[in-house]
Amino acid sequence: MPQYNPPLRDMQFVMHELLNVVDELKLLPAHADIDVDTINAVLEEGGKFASQVIAPLNLSGDAEGCQLDKSTHEVTPPKGFKEAYKQYVEGGWPALSCDPEFGGQGLPLMINQGLYEMMNSANQAWTMYPGLSHGAYEALHAHGTPEQKATYLPKLTSGEWTGTMCLTEPHCGTDLGMLRSKAEPQADGTYKITGSKIFISAGEHDMVENIVHLVLARLPDAPAGSKGISLFVVPKFKVNADGSLGERNPVFCTGLEHKMGIHANSTCQITLEGAVGTLVGQPNKGLAAMFVMMNAARLGVGNQSLGLTEVAYQNAVAYAKDRIQMRALSGPKSPDLPADPIIVHPDVRKMLLTARAYAEGGRALATYVALQLDKALASDDEDERKECEAEVALLTPIIKAFITDNGWIATSHCMQVFGGHGFIHESGMEQFVRDARINMIYEGTNTIQSLDLLGRKVLANNGATLKKFGKKIAAFVEEEGVVEAMQEFVNPLADIGDKVTKLTTEIGMKAFQNPDEVGAAAVDYLRVVGHLTFAYFFARMAKIALEKQGSGDKFYTAKLATARFYFAKLLPETAGLIRSCRAGLTPLMEMDEALF
């Protein structure tokens, strides 16, 4: 069975040495009291919960899956899931970064990001049960009426209830403008909602007494398309005025999806048969309200693959040190053994270091963005809030798509380190690969993310936000460009920065001629910009490691080696990506549809 050790040292390095998060957070009135010890203590305890409580349920949960009783519409998750969730609630974890007004602890989102990375490493399928709640919490917190907030937020904060996002229907996922679920206004101001939803994560289970569905549906007089969609909150059990649970609402799980991975999460087909709900936000403005959840969810999905990358790496390293097979080409390294541990083989190391670099780069980027999000939410300076918000918007599709694509590569490499044993369920490695695969699809496919980045976040404002982020990189290059030991990092960083600038301009020009050029370039482009962000953070981390490597703490030696590996072996991928990107639209559109 796979093992998991929370990477606390690297998290602390990123938070306290790379990003100095306490200095930044203390400037925010809501977090004025934060300190290093609190952050570390929370993460340490969170790591215990992840590694000791939910990690042992990951492999068994995958094998067992969820069971639906079709007569009662009740779903039973795998053994141990309910008990683990109880511990999670008792530990107060759901409330970590929720609003104190509703019972939350009010800690920075950045800490929650760290907690979730660890829980995703331990058990992605389990973590989706509380994970979806957080999205529902945020949508209601941002758009709910005072009554809705009072009814739902304390329960979501405590974790006594969980939430879902009911968006997708069989005929539409990406294109929610086509959705058909209907909401009929009732005399009492509520709505009766009817429709069929699919792919609803954590859609039904017995771990809590109530489930809060956030449902997209169409009002009778709604305009066609995406401008006619409204958001409703539809509880599994109606809630009486005194907060007690009333009768069962006809929102039923009518089927469980048979999936490639995340078997232990109940991915439901949900049928609403005139279920009673209330409107969240304005009529016909449901997509905007839903995007509050969606943006958080996209960061959360990147975090899922970050977690899987880390845990796959840890287990592949353990196996590579233990498994003996063949001799090093340069001669025996363990002559006393019948063969050398496979970690002596350069390509095994290449696979391991790829996963390691993707985990460390992803952690730096995701933690940075979580910090910017805390500032976007809690700064008392409106300009700063807006600037941070724009940067988070820019980097969100990169976190979603780049980290999940990397996670697919990394988990597959780590499985490959196990050879044939990696293909066997008991190793746990193939599960990481299967679980990682969904992260490239849900909450907007990675193609959609790339269009969001290039079309909406970059070209739509003439690259203004990207330029601002680029200025931070340029300042670092300027500052460190004179340091001899930093040349090996700063030069390629400056180079990829220049190339991104040129490429952006070039695509922008082409897109004037034909908007489809955006679609042709976007996926390659996102990956190039993703590498730019990783190159930036690896260069910054290398700077610290260079300064501190004399301390005798081997952590810095390893960090430096990982950064060098990243620049030598992973960043070069951009050379091919840029060429492919520049080849443009014609090679994609030349073939007539009928000839495919």
Place this chain on the structure above:
Amino acid sequence: MPQYNPPLRDMQFVMHELLNVVDELKLLPAHADIDVDTINAVLEEGGKFASQVIAPLNLSGDAEGCQLDKSTHEVTPPKGFKEAYKQYVEGGWPALSCDPEFGGQGLPLMINQGLYEMMNSANQAWTMYPGLSHGAYEALHAHGTPEQKATYLPKLTSGEWTGTMCLTEPHCGTDLGMLRSKAEPQADGTYKITGSKIFISAGEHDMVENIVHLVLARLPDAPAGSKGISLFVVPKFKVNADGSLGERNPVFCTGLEHKMGIHANSTCQITLEGAVGTLVGQPNKGLAAMFVMMNAARLGVGNQSLGLTEVAYQNAVAYAKDRIQMRALSGPKSPDLPADPIIVHPDVRKMLLTARAYAEGGRALATYVALQLDKALASDDEDERKECEAEVALLTPIIKAFITDNGWIATSHCMQVFGGHGFIHESGMEQFVRDARINMIYEGTNTIQSLDLLGRKVLANNGATLKKFGKKIAAFVEEEGVVEAMQEFVNPLADIGDKVTKLTTEIGMKAFQNPDEVGAAAVDYLRVVGHLTFAYFFARMAKIALEKQGSGDKFYTAKLATARFYFAKLLPETAGLIRSCRAGLTPLMEMDEALF
């Protein structure tokens, strides 16, 4: 449920227009009577078997898996498998390219390659039952005694019996020198074999009356390591002198592996408890004898991913034409529908064309190699036999590793085209991905293939074989370099050819200093050389398509568009690979093992 249409037109193009196989095969005495109609008729019938008989069993076979009765050690494959196998035998398919001396039809291996591509598309797990037999057939044909041949070859040829390869043990797969199974010589010249084997494909099933295990084991006086391994043939039921079946041999399936994919193949743990076998080939020369099977198996594994790439492509195309979602960025293409079919989106086309190009490039390369193999086996000119054999040896690791890595990329892309529906079992797309994954591992991991290519096939003979293959490319470049319309293909082909030459020399020099440089470079290097071979065949195919596109047959228009896509969007990957390769060993070895 996925659909499958045998790609007969493209197979015929590759065989008759690209490679002129009939002209080449007719020169071989064994195939002097071959003609186009025979080849096409066999492939057409084979395609019917694949698409009508075994394709419908693929999805259900995956869901059902195999069942082991632990009391009898008998394994039952999924429903319909046995009946399909009966049809396969009745159709005479196992005998297709077997030796007429033992009841075979004596047709070229190249036709068998085409048949197997289609069967792999239809049902990889099913196809492994007869597929493994072919390896056993070849090992016995090459190394068996006259008695062994008389006993086993007619039954393997007819398909009445199937074969296995029993190599791997729990502690060794790649490093067979460590294996522990023992063979005790008996007074009657037989051996009693004892040991534990794992990962034995088609190791036990009820589809045939006898199973012929080819088993690696160690004689009592055998030297340590790989020079002390012998090959034995161990039948499930002993065979009496008159050919009738005798008593059950104690070679038992003691467990079925729980795998990520190929669920319908019975991947067995096999325990030999003094099972009686006879020696194949010389004592202690078992690995050499086994390599006859292994080389064929490696080509077969590449062919598995070729099949999966093709079928995944076909289904993704059908979905992309049918599924409507969003509008083209350049404006509605189907204004009468609520949204456009997703094939209008450039990135959807990019994913589809990637799979298409990998299928067509793989088919050209694999068919070419199968033809060279026919010449290596059947030419009456010893020099030609040797030259073809060397070229097949060079290209075998490329077929195994490049096509299976491409298959992983392609099936994953095709699954992505389906969005969330691709993650669901019923679509069949996620099965293609899971099945494709094992092909990168078994019969020598892709890392092992890359070491075989760079170390053994290229550097060990100072690049002589690669240079000979390179001369064919250079001759084509020379010939076509003057044709205006061919510039777009010939120039990048010449460029990547030059780069491979330089890269090979550079790695060779480094390897003199440190043999581990080979291990550091090999995987990137194989992928670069793989692209060189694809670029060569796509340029040759483009030449034909250019010549014939005026014929009005749109096949040539599509071929040209696919070739252009390949050069514009896939070949550029080599730019990054070469940089990573040239970065060499240091970034991989810098980090101390303890710091991982």
